[in-house]
Amino acid sequence: MTVSATLAANEAIAARRAAGQEVLALGFGEAGIPVHPLLRQRLTQAAGQISYGPVAGIDAAREAAAGYWTRRAIPTGAEQVLLGPGSKPLLFALLHAVGGDVVLPKPAWVSYAAQARLLGREPIRVPVPAGEGGVPDADALDAAVREARRAGRDPRVVVVTLPDNPTGRLASERSVKALCEVARELDLVIAADEIYRDLVFEPGTFPSPAAWAPERTVTTTSLSKNYALGGWRVGAVRFPDSPLGAQLRESVRGTASELWSSTPMPMQHAAAYAWSDPQELVERVALARRLHGSVAHAVAEVFAQAGCAVMPPQGGFYVWPDFGPLRDSLAADWGIATSPDLARVLLERFGVVVLPGTAFGDDPESLTVRVAVTGIYGENDSERLAALVSKSPVEMPWIAESLAGLGEKLRALTAPE
Template identity: 30%
Template sequence: MDSSFLGQAYQHPAPNILADVCEQAATMNDVIDLSVGDPDFTTPLPIIDAAMKAAKAGHTHYTAAMGMPELRQVVSEDYNHRFGLNYQPTQAMITVGAEHALFIALKAVLDPGDEIIVPEPCFSPYIEQVEMCGGQPVIVKTKPEDGFAITAEAVAAKITPKTKGIIINSPNNPTGMVMIPKQLKALAQLAIDKDLLIFSDEIYYDYVLSGHQFVPMAKYAPGNTVTINGFSKSFAMTGWRLGYLLAPQWLTDAAGMVNDGVTFSAPTPSQYAALYAIQHHDELAQPITSAFAERLHYLETTLNQVDWLKVSSISGSIYAFLDIRATKLNSVDFADQLLKKAGILVVPGLAFGKAGEGFERLAATQPLATLKKAVAKLQQAKWGVKQ
């Protein structure tokens, strides 16, 4: 028996650049790792203490499959109070990370051959999840000259009778784009008119820079929106693996049925940690998000002074998207040379789709002092000769 026994999709899989970079990052020493979107902060101690206290009190068993009722309540209240929405606790479902939330929502919706529109550059698992659920991803290429904006006009041009929905991500990974109300309203109206779902990944909703504003898609199309979010980024809780979805009741119920065949419930200690985190949201998230804002401002300001480099305007997220087209290198070769020349690990833009070619994603997930060292090395690097 050999790999020919595998399903055809896994016998000769397409290259997964993002996964390869993450694997590389986990095995390398003496490099400045600006690749993986994992905040460098340790989870705030009060959150850890809350989880430990709950575990010591005996809360080590399954919770309800849809999540702890009190956590579902505070998740829905968070969106209601901050954004003027009207979610009921039963519309929330607690999941094993945001990717899990998107997967079970897609699985609940898609029949074989159904289409989901995905703007690129994008987080590559979107494509994989649509395909795993039997759907067909339909790509909309956003443009750097437009700030990588996701427009209703571009999406509308890709709609067919098989289209079931659209996946968006704002603030955006990898581009740092944040959708403005005008764009959100237009896309919301399109979804309502065409009877489509918008799967809105809002995992970076706390990471919006000064002068910009995050508005959830559900503000304009609550009946057509599946909100995907989690605790990984806002509270530096990546390893706790906890996310959630908020959706129309019929979709939340169906996602719960899908989940019965995937994983019964999210980890109980993680749910108690998340409960404490969201109940103390502002005081715990603010120091983390403020540090990233300072880092991104520094990167955008200093790197735009490098003659062969441009930085896409950063409105939010934890990333800078570097335009390296002036080097005449493709994104994979540039990343390879950057590692060899300067000891800096980044993710090639091609990892986020063909629309990301000519760019590199730089994660601001190191202290400011380390970022300054990386910038100094970038300023000294020369291109065109492989080393």
């Protein structure tokens, strides 16, 4: 098991900067905005809370998380919620509790497959519907699970991401409903990673699987993306109000008691405040959503102008350009035949850090890369805060300069003189 591709990218960025090398940091999926002062204040006030808490989390934090989901049209009681040091360990504990093989969308966030392999299971990958992301195509899912079971495998859980990392796309309500029907027919648990839920760019109904398969959908979230608190490591998982949900919650609670004992107490107090949706933080998330959407669309346009096929991002802060239309020229000019080749050339020749599509389970010959746009929000908190509150973030000088620089580098790659 090697270091996660996303964290390795972050270390590569730091190493290049420390060596004085130019770098356009588009590899690491960090939210890229300053911590809200009120959140910092809550953490400071709770800094003296050093005792172990309940394994599932303190009442205030679980009640706040339950309210968070209830206000988003997923009625939830505090007894359905369990906290952990980030959503990643919660997901791992869930996969352990469910058992059997894991089905993933293709492409999918890097850690899903890695966690399945840590549990001794090679993931089953199922393509997403054309133009979408984060949810396997229902017909293909049905066929893949039935074929796997005929071959002696035991798929029990399908993981989905809404909106998606790496594609930045939000699955349609039609695709989610179809997924839920197949999951019920085949008795699959749905693990819905909704960590980017609050960062969907356009308002509208959010297609959570919990709405159509409430008895079998387990939902995870955290504060790392909407509030840019990745390093604080606090997340929550919501179990369905069903016998299956109660069974899985107790199993995850047992795993948690042996792995992390309890979520750090200061983080729980800060989370209790954040998940209560105070107006000041709701306004901060709205600003973040505008920033991410504005820059993500601008970055997508830069790649499109370079000749890539790219769908407009719909949430989060990622773009998923496909250099397939440029395959012949990239092979002739640079010897690029795979997405790792493409990412290597972008880094070594142009100082652009992106992740190859293979890191997310895409085929090597598919010339896709994941672009995390937050790396150009600013070099310090002052610049990042200015970008956050700007009504037109892409016009901030440093962001405009980065966009122009990216365009120049892509032109040099795709149409060298």
